[in-house]
Amino acid sequence: MSKNPQAAAVGAYKEYLLIERKDLHRLKDRARELFAQADNDTGAWREANAIMECVKFLKERNIYNREFRIK
Numbered sequence: 001m002s003k004n005p006q007a008a009a010v011g012a013y014k015e016y017l018l019i020e021r022k023d024l025h026r027l028k029d030r031a032r033e034l035f036a037q038a039d040n041d042t043g044a045w046r047e048a049n050a051i052m053e054c055v056k057f058l059k060e061r062n063i064y065n066r067e068f069r070i071k
Helices: 021-037 042-060
Strands: 007-012 015-020
Touching: 015 021, 021 042
Parallel strands: none
Antiparallel strands: 007 015
């Protein structure tokens, strides 16, 4: 496991994905940008929604630190 406090480990037995928290924050920011553009663009809304669902999925399955939170 990573000793980096800025990383999250997601996965099952012997299957891990390390993700920097700043990258998750960037994904969330990108989703917010797309939601802001989505007034007339359903494609942007769908992309933003998919990104937010992925961030939620990763956050819920974080096994390295159960205190992991995205603000």
